[in-house]
Amino acid sequence: MKRSTAATRAVEVTVRRNPVVGWLADRSVNVKGLLAAGITALVALGVGALSVGRMSDLSDDLAITKTVHVESLKHLGDLRGGLSDMYAGLLLHSHGDRDPALRTQGRKDVATADAAVDAALAKYQELVATGPQGGHAHTGGVAERRAAMEACAKAIADYRLLRDTVDFGEEPPAGFTPPPVEGISAAFAEVMPRLFGSLAELRSAEDAAATAMADAAAEKYREARAVTIAALLLGLTIAAAVGFAVSRMMARQLRGTSAALDAVATGDLTHPAEVRSSDELGRMAAAVNEARDGIRRTVETLAAGSRTLGDSSQRLTGVTGRIATSAQGAADQANVVATAAGDVSNNVQSVAAGSEQMRSSIREIAQNAQDAARVAADAVGAAEVTNKTVAKLGESSAEIDNVVKAITSIAEQTNLLALNATIEAARAGESGKGFAVVASEVKDLAQETARATEDISRRVEAIQSDTVKAVDTIGEIGRIIARINDYQLTIAAAVEEQTTTAGEMSRSVTEAAGGASDIAANIRGVAASAETTTTELTEAERTAAELARLATDLQSAVGRFRV
The missing domain is CATH 1.20.1270 (Substrate Binding Domain Of Dnak; Chain:A; Domain 2)
Incomplete structure (x- = not known):
């Protein structure tokens, strides 16, 4: 090794x-x-x-x-x-x-x-x-x-x-x-x-x-x-x-080595470390001195480079500023055109939407007119059926009146029988008291039945009177519904013609809206490109400013060192 x-x-x-x-x-x-x-x-x-x-x-x-x-x-x-x-x-x-x-x-x-x-x-x-x-x-x-x-x-x-x-x-x-x-x-x-x-x-x-x-x-x-x-x-x-x-x-x-390193840490590159021996610590002190010399040379190189970088960044900032101004003007003009094209497209689309809504409304009116005609026809039939039903109701009320009369007759006869039973019970004396009580209750029941049948008779008479009026009214309703049915058929035919006309107009307006949208989209693309160019130029200008600031910071950092 x-x-x-x-x-x-x-x-x-x-x-x-x-x-x-x-x-x-x-x-x-x-x-x-x-x-x-x-x-x-x-x-x-x-x-x-x-x-x-x-x-x-x-x-x-x-x-x-x-x-x-x-x-x-x-x-x-x-x-x-x-x-x-x-x-x-x-x-x-x-x-x-x-x-x-x-x-x-x-x-x-x-x-x-x-x-x-x-x-x-x-x-x-x-x-x-x-x-x-x-x-x-x-x-x-x-x-x-x-x-x-x-x-x-x-x-x-x-x-x-x-x-x-x-x-x-x-x-x-x-x-x-x-x-x-x-x-x-x-x-x-x-x-x-x-x-x-x-x-x-x-x-x-x-x-x-x-x-x-x-x-x-x-x-x-x-x-x-x-x-x-x-x-x-x-x-x-x-x-x-x-x-x-x-x-x-x-x-x-x-x-000694620590003092030299402290001086380097504070930016003083003029204070060397004392080398007192040739052991590891002495070699470390010598290495610190060599590192200090290397840092000093590096700082001098950085100082010269930072000055060059500052000058270049300032020139770059001026160029990008001018280009950005021109691009911003083009972007503003494109935005104005894009805004106008967008307004035209929006208006045409609004007309298309309105025509489509009108077409839908006319189609809905036609459908409602047809439905109303069917409902009127159904109402005529229902009025006729109702008229017949009410007539039958009058006949039924007449029959109820006959039944009520029969019940009234029975109640009168029951009342007479109860009266006779009371008389016979009085004749019987003490042994007929129980029968007299029953006869009295039967008499009361017969009288109550008579009163109920009288009330039913009055109500049946009222129903018969109302039934006659209902028959006349239903007949008048049937005639009115028949006239409404005729009017609905006329309206449905007119609405069908308007539906055809509105469809043609909606197709024409839709095609015009599509052309206006394409124009607006193209103009927006031009405006977006101009905006992108402006943004990138702004970024370039900001980068140039950062380079200038970096050069200034670098000069400040290098200025901390004494070489």
Whole structure:
């Protein structure tokens, strides 16, 4: 893959600098970052190694503490446990007067406990005799523990001599004189405090030794912490100094480049960027200077071109203005002609539409006249039928009058019968009261029927009178409708002739309207072409004005730069 020219060309440093600082400044940004990171890593490694060494020493001290103190306490615990087992066996032996087996078992337990005490005492003596290992200085309390251990061993030996000779009845060894009977208690009273006191001194010596070891370990921890913190601070100071130097170099180069770019942003092309190194930032500053020079040359070219563009756009504006004026005059004349032709076409079309409407109206009148003639004929027939029907109605009303008379006669007879029934009921006395009531109701009904038949008679007489008048009126209507029918036939014939004449006139006017429409359409086409030409010339004039404005804006924009 090819590297860019900016990355491979030699960069000329434009400022004076220290040789060492210059060497570091010329290294790439990656190398500077790796250098700062490497120094930080070395500091971390050094501090880590120092901390690991110190922690190793603390671990060794903890191991010695476990060996010297924890193991010592374990052996002391075994010693105390053996003494307790010995006392238990001795107690069992003392209760064996009635049971020899208990006495024997007690003696065995005492022997076993003595062996455990001797083993614990030997291990403790060996641990105290060897002292701390590994060259460490945890030697506090060694002499005290040895003295306490020797006193404890002497007290155990003295106690065993008394126990074996007094309690077990064994022969005293050479050089040992058993106490008299009265002195046994005093002898045990003297040896037992020494035994328990030596054990307490051993425990105190162990505690003192453990305290000394803990104090020594704490002192080592404080020393290791102080050394680690000092090394860490020193390393961080070195790393911070290197990082600050690297960042200061980069920041100064970036500030110079940023100032040059800010000047370009404000239109100042006379402020170059300082090249302080030959690394990526220095090459960037050199590239900024080259870009600034290129922009300056471009601005100069744009300034000359904008002036030329302004002059050309002004000339173009004058030419298009004159052409637009001429085209606008032609368009106005064409519009006047188009308007007149349109008015003629509209008038002819209005006449054509009026003739067509008149033709339609005449055709509709003829149709209505024919329909009216048919309706008049139908009305004559209907009048005749109605006349006959009304005559039949008169005959029917006469028949109704006969029926009414018959009903009236029946009602009179019923009334007489009811009167006779009333008289007979009166003669019958009390037994005829019910029949008298019925006869009275029949009488009332007969009288009501008589009144109704009288009313019907009056109404039938009125119907007969109206029927005679209706027959006369319908006859007169029939004669009038016959005359109307004659008039309608005459009108229909005249309207048919007018329909033919109106059709011919409508066709002539329609043809004239078509010719006028074609003329108006052609004139409108001419006017539209003139309008289009005017519009395009106006657009050209506006474009020329925009070019002039663009040239002015371009000159203003170029004027912002100082070259």
